[in-house]
Amino acid sequence: MKLIALGLNHLTAPVSLREQVAFDEDTTAAALHELAREPGIDEALILSTCNRTELYVSVTAGAESVPQAWLSRHHRLTPGKLDEFLYRHDGDAAVRHMFRVATGLDSMVLGEPQILGQVKDAYQQARQANALKTPMDRLLQHTFAVAKRVRTDTRIGAHTVSVAFTAVRLAERVFTDLRQACVLLIGAGDTMELAARHLTEKQVRRLIIANRTLENAQELAGRHGGYAISLHDLPQHLAEADIVIASTAARQPVLTREVVEKAIAARRRRPMFMVDIAVPRDIDPAVGELGDVYLYGIDDLRQVIDDNRRSRENAAREADAIIDLQVERYMAWLRALTIRNPAVDLRLHAESYRDQVLEKARAMLARGKSPEEALAFLANTLTNKLLHHPSARLREAALSGDHDLLHAAGRLYGLDENESVETSDE
Incomplete structure (x- = not known):
């Protein structure tokens, strides 16, 4: 794979x-x-x-x-x-x-x-x-x-700005004092939660939250002193907003050019600042062609973000070093999955011998043999079966002078390598 x-x-x-x-x-x-x-x-x-x-x-x-x-x-x-x-x-x-x-x-x-x-x-x-x-x-x-x-x-997260914070920062550049602004948030997910928190800290004059599910909008509005509406009511409230920040999961735009055009007319040409941070987009791109509307998409936030990026680049290099090490550790684990583990085979082999010999010992007891005779048979037969193949290979190694195998056997079985390995027949 x-x-x-x-x-x-x-x-x-x-x-x-x-x-x-x-x-x-x-x-x-x-x-x-x-x-x-x-x-x-x-x-x-x-x-x-x-x-x-x-x-x-x-x-x-x-x-x-x-x-x-x-x-x-x-x-x-x-x-x-x-x-x-x-x-x-x-x-x-x-x-x-x-x-x-x-x-x-x-x-x-x-x-x-x-x-x-x-x-x-x-x-x-x-x-x-x-x-x-x-x-x-x-x-x-x-x-x-x-x-x-x-x-x-690392300090990769120190002073990090979210996309939501960047949208608020951009709005602040246009409206120097957000305390005089009415802000409309479209959506009630995590991004809008962050945006609402930042806007509350800026003490915006009014906060409106619109969402497909009104209950979710009400919960978010309740936490931040805002006013909740449903998406269906957007056209009636859009003209109130100086700033609009949108982030929903809708597949089609929730704000069309026609709706925004009517809102601008109702505002008597007072400018409206809009940030669309949703993908797919919540605001029809054609809205950006309207006079008195300043529409920014998520890709337009990059310049604001880049200003904050440089302070975290050293931390990013440290993070990459950690990641390189962890990549190798995961790949080593993955490689181990494809390597046949002899320890597993050895245990299965030993358990198979055990079951065979145990069955014969039980049969001896059933035929009237004494427990001592059955236990002696069990111990001797199991020992001989488990050691037969290793002993045969060690005899061959001793005769051929294969010292590597002899030393490996000493390490494998925990024997003192300074002592000679037994090679006698069973």
Whole structure:
């Protein structure tokens, strides 16, 4: 089996393509079942976030091209459309990539912590779909341990900014004093939780939270002193917002050009600042063509993020050193799975002899032999059977002068190598 990591991310593909290959929570389980049934696929995991879509698969020899073909076919893309945007890592390079992803070293925000939770979610989905076996399950467990160690032993997480924080920081550049701004958050997931927390710290004048499930919006609003609405009520409240930050799992835009155009008219041309950090996008890109609307997508946040990146690059180098060591440890464990362990064979061999001799000793007792006679037979016969082959090989080694085998036998059986090895007949 070969481990392959195949995918695209914010560095290799534009958001317009990333949203075409994204998987949402509702479709991932079915996609995992479909992928796991592909010829040559033995294990599968799908990781899909706003910045990346990746497949981690174990494949048999000759099936290396199956994951890429499946990805294009599943999303009904023209064959070859993804070729120039995809990256692929095999074997230990795939292990290293997974470790770097989970520790935030491959993220737009270097060292950001949210990705680890997303990897854990992907792991749970793959387990529930029965798409994992021992090798990849062990890899994921190792991944979580590596991420924890990197967080503990380096400063990769020090002063880290999340995408949500970056969106708020960008809004603050436009609206110098957020205490005068009304902010609308579309979505109620972890990203919006972080955004709401940052906005509360900035003491925004008003916070509105819109979500498909009103109860979730109400819970988030209750924690941060906001006002909750459903997505259905967005058109009635959009004109109130000076700042809009959107991050939902919707497959289609929740804000169209027409809705935003009406809101701008109602605002009497007062500017509206919008940040769309969802993939697929929540705000129709055509909204950016409207006057008095300043629309930023997730890829536009890179400059703000880069300003904060340099302070963590030394920590990233330390993290890479830890990862290199842990990659080798996992690969050593994986190699051991493919090596036949003689200790297992030896034990099975000995247990087989034991069962045979024990059965004969019981038969002796059943025929009326004394317990002492049956025990003597058991001990002598079992000893002779277990030592027959080793003794024969040691006799041959002594006659041929094979000192390496003689010394190895001394080490194997815990004997004093300074003493001669017994080679007498049984």
